[in-house]
Structure formats: structure tokens, C-alpha cells
Amino acid sequence: MFEEAARFHGHLGPFLILGCRMGLIARKKLRPKGIHDLQALVRVSMRTPFSCVLDGIQFSSSCTLGKGNLKVVDSAGKAIETRFSNEKTGSWIRIKVKEEIVDKLLKMDGFYGVRLLMRLSDEEIFSIEGNEGNRG
Secondary structure (H helix, E strand, O other): OHHHHHHHHOOOOHHHHHHHHHHHHHHHHHOOOOOOOEEEEEEEOOOOOOOHHHHHHHHHHOOOOOOOOEEEEEOOOOOOEEEEEEOOOOOEEEEEEOHHHHHHHHHOOHHHHHHHHHHOOHHHHEEEEEOOOOOO
16 A cells, blocks of 8 residues: 555655555544545644655545545645545544654654654544544
8 A cells, every 4th residue: 555655755764654554544543435425634744754644645535626525735844634524424533643753753764763763553643533423
């Protein structure tokens, strides 16, 4: 999956991996049935490498700018956060990359950042909250 995402994005980098993993978590927890069920609101700095998260989210979640089910808020700083919602069920999940992970990635070569993310669990990378258990 990450190789296909890298072809879509142009290269395999850690911020692409973050976005892919965010989208995969959302799909697993919110279980959308149709391509328009899932909505994403992403708060991220619109400068690289942070903005690379967007391609990962689009690739893995099926939320895209073109379909209009992905919205982006340009934020200052290093915070990377996405609120996904399932429009059919009303369930939602907020996924935030832990600040210490962003700090580590910014200090590493991209290759080593990818290797780090492949070793860590979702819980080690992200803070996750939501009402995904309340399906309609």
C-alpha cells in the first residue's frame, strides 16, 4: 500500500506515511460503506514536509479535494490533526500526530523517518479520540 501511495505522491516519505496511517485508522474505525460517507477536516501547515500528509490521507481514506469530502485548514506550527466523520452514522474520530513524533521526524533523514514509523504502533504515533463506537 505504501509503495502505491509513493507512486501517487512521487516519493516515500515519513509525512506521507503519517497521512496514510491516519486514513487507514479512520476507515477501520468508522467503516464507511460508500465513497462519500467519510469526511475529513485536516489541520496542517501548508508547507512541506507537513503538507505531504494530505496525499497520504487522500490515498488511504478516499477523502479527496476533488470529491469535496476533504477540507484543509492551514495551521501555523507543527501540529497535524484530522477529524474524520462518517456522515451516515454520525460517528467521528480525531487523530493527532504526537508532537514528539513530529519533532523526531524533522530531525531525521526521510529514509530513517519511514523506518521509525514502520516500527511504531498507532498508539505510539497518534493521540486518538472519538465516538466511533456510537454507530447509528
